[in-house]
Amino acid sequence: MDLTFLLVVLVVVLALAFDYTNGFHDAANAIATSVSTRALTPRTALILAAVMNLIGALLGTGVAQTIGSGIIDAPTGPDGLVVVLTGLVGAIVWNLITWWLGLPSSSTHALIGGLTGAGVASFTGVHWQVILDKVVIPMVVSPLVGFTLAFLLMVVVLWIFRNAAPGKAFRRFRIAQTISAGAMALGHGLQDAQKTMGVIVLALVVGGFQTDHAIPLWVKLAAALAISAGTYAGGWRIMRTLGRKIIELDPARGFVAESVAASVLYTTAFVFHAPISTTHTITSAIMGVGATKRLSAVRWGVARSIATAWVLTIPAAAAVAAGLYLLISLFL
Numbered sequence: 001m002d003l004t005f006l007l008v009v010l011v012v013v014l015a016l017a018f019d020y021t022n023g024f025h026d027a028a029n030a031i032a033t034s035v036s037t038r039a040l041t042p043r044t045a046l047i048l049a050a051v052m053n054l055i056g057a058l059l060g061t062g063v064a065q066t067i068g069s070g071i072i073d074a075p076t077g078p079d080g081l082v083v084v085l086t087g088l089v090g091a092i093v094w095n096l097i098t099w100w101l102g103l104p105s106s107s108t109h110a111l112i113g114g115l116t117g118a119g120v121a122s123f124t125g126v127h128w129q130v131i132l133d134k135v136v137i138p139m140v141v142s143p144l145v146g147f148t149l150a151f152l153l154m155v156v157v158l159w160i161f162r163n164a165a166p167g168k169a170f171r172r173f174r175i176a177q178t179i180s181a182g183a184m185a186l187g188h189g190l191q192d193a194q195k196t197m198g199v200i201v202l203a204l205v206v207g208g209f210q211t212d213h214a215i216p217l218w219v220k221l222a223a224a225l226a227i228s229a230g231t232y233a234g235g236w237r238i239m240r241t242l243g244r245k246i247i248e249l250d251p252a253r254g255f256v257a258e259s260v261a262a263s264v265l266y267t268t269a270f271v272f273h274a275p276i277s278t279t280h281t282i283t284s285a286i287m288g289v290g291a292t293k294r295l296s297a298v299r300w301g302v303a304r305s306i307a308t309a310w311v312l313t314i315p316a317a318a319a320v321a322a323g324l325y326l327l328i329s330l331f332l
Contacts, residue, residue: 003078004077004078004081004207004208005207007078007081007082007085007203007207008081008203008204008207008209010081010085011081011084011085011088011199011200011203012200012203012222014085014088014089014092015088015196015199015200015203015223016196016200016222016223016226017092017226018088018091018092018095018107018111018196018199019192019193019196019223019226019227019230020226020227020229020230020233021092021095021096021099021107021230022095022107022192022193022195022196022227022230023050023053023192023226023227023228023229023230023231023232023233024099024230024231024233025095025098025099025107025230026107026188026192026231026278026279031045031046031048031049031181031184031185032282033177033181033249033253033254033257033258033282033286034177034178034180034181034254034258036249036254037173037174037177037249037250037251037253037254038174039173039174039175039177039178039181039251039254040177040178040181045181046231046232047232048178048181048182048185049181049185049188049231049232050185050228050229050231050232051185051228052182052183052185052186052188052189053185053186053188053189053193053224053227053228053231054189054224054225054227054228055186055189056185056186056187056188056189056190056191056193057189057190057193057194057197057220057223057224057227057228058189058220058221058224059186059189059190060190060194060269060270061194061197061214061215061220062194062269062270062273063190063191063194063195063198063269063273063274063275064194064195064197064198064201064215065198065213065215065273066130066134066198066273066274066275067111067112067115067194067195067197067198067199067202067275068197068198068199068201068202068205068213068215069198069202069213070127070130070134071112071115071116071119071126071127071130071131072087072115072116072118072119072124072125072126072127073124073125073126073127074119074124074202074206075124075206076205076206076207076208077206077207077208079122080124080206080207081203081206081207082122082325082328082329083115083118083119083122083124083206083325084115084118084199084202084203084206086114086117086118086121086321086322086324086325086328087111087114087115087116087117087118087119087199087321088111088114088199089114089320089321089324090110090113090114090117090118090317090318090319090320090321090322090324091107091110091111091113091114091115091317091321092110093317093320094110094113094114094313094316094317094320095107095110097316098309098313101309103305103309105279105309105310105312105313106139106277106278106279106280106310106313107192107195107277107279108191108192108195108275108276108277108278108279109135109139109277109310109313109314109317110313110314110317111195111199111317112131112135112275112314112317113313113314113315113316113317113318113321114317114318114320114321115199115321116131116314116318116321117317117318117319117320117321117322117325118318118321118322118324118325120318120322121321121322121323121325121326121329122325122329134272134273134274134275135274135275138268138272138274138275138276139276139277139280139310142264142268142276142277142280142281142284143280143281143283143284144284145264146260146261146264146280146281146282146283146284146285146288147284147285147287147288147291148288149260149263149264149285149288150256150257150260150261150284150285150286150287150288150289151288151289151291151292153256153259153260154252154253154256154288154289154292155292157252157256158252158292161252169252170250170251170252171251173250173251173252173254173255174251176251176255177251177254177255177258180254180255180258180259180262181258183258183259183262184258184261184262184265184278184282185231186262187261187262187265187266187269187278188231188265188278189224189227189228190265190266190269191265191268191269191275191276191278192227192278193223193224193226193227194223194269194275195275196223196226196227197215197219197220197223198213198215200219200222200223201213201214201215201216201219249286249289249290253286253289253290253292254289256285256289257282257285257286257288257289258282258285260285260288261278261281261282261285264276264281264285265278265281277310280310
């Protein structure tokens with residue numbers, strides 16, 4: 001059987017495996033706040049997140065095209081497919097490491113780091129300006145926006161409900177969290193499943209099976225199903241970190257954090273086609289609503305550990321991918 005065809009199949013399988021790990025790694029993004037405030041049971045929350053991830057994955061292709069054509073110019077044929085393959089492995093390895101440690105790092109940046117590292121090791125063209133404009137700048141800006149908007153909106157909510165009975169208000173916010181958790185999961189599917197679509201299309205183009213970066217329907221469906229299956233499998237380690245270790249959330253703060261994070265995801269996906277991190281966005285929003293209690297209410301030690309994982313994600317995934325490419329290239 002043709003080597004190119006085998007490599008394309010392998011890349012597609014690995015891409016869907018990455019999508020699956022993305023789902024269970026990032027399940028906490030959508031549901032940790034709702035579960036920790038008891039707005040939803042864990043199983044109900046996972047089912048909701050899986051369904052909304054599936055729907056969100058089918059709503060757009062802007063982010064997918066940025067990943068597929070905007071990060072690297074992989075050469076055609078087997079060499080280019082090895083670049084894509086090693087980039088995926090770098091992302092998967094980092095996802096598994098941070099999942100095991102319970103750190104909510106970015107699957108988005110792991111994938112981009114992996115592709116970049118493999119590209120550098122193989123002397124493939126890397127679109128540094130695109131990475132700066134659509135990855136690095138959003139990586140810095142989106143958490144700041146998430147934190148600030150969540151803080152301000154929470155202040156408004158506290159003022160509006162300042163005379164409300166806490167028990168009654170919290171019951172209403174628990175109901176509202178069903179909607180905000182669904183919106184967050186929809187945004188996660190819109191952002192993260194598209195990244196896998198982009199990698200699969202990149203492999204199809206590099207392998208000579210497609211001439212443009214349009215997203216075929218089977219790619220959309222496969223990526224959507226893979227991330228939904230991973231989401232349903234759950235990511236309990238990270239869920240505990242997001243739901244309880246950063247701050248003890250109440251239903252009002254959970255609702256505000258999810259609503260703000262979802263709005264940022266929609267804006268960046270539909271308007272800027274920027275592949276931002278759902279993890280960074282929801283984590284910073286949780287910190288923002290927590291800070292309205294008092295700054296000391298946020299467990300900044302945990303936040304520092306999370307921020308360290310954020311900073312390390314791109315270079316760590318890049319290093320794994322580059323090392324693997326150099327190892328494989330010895331046998332090419």
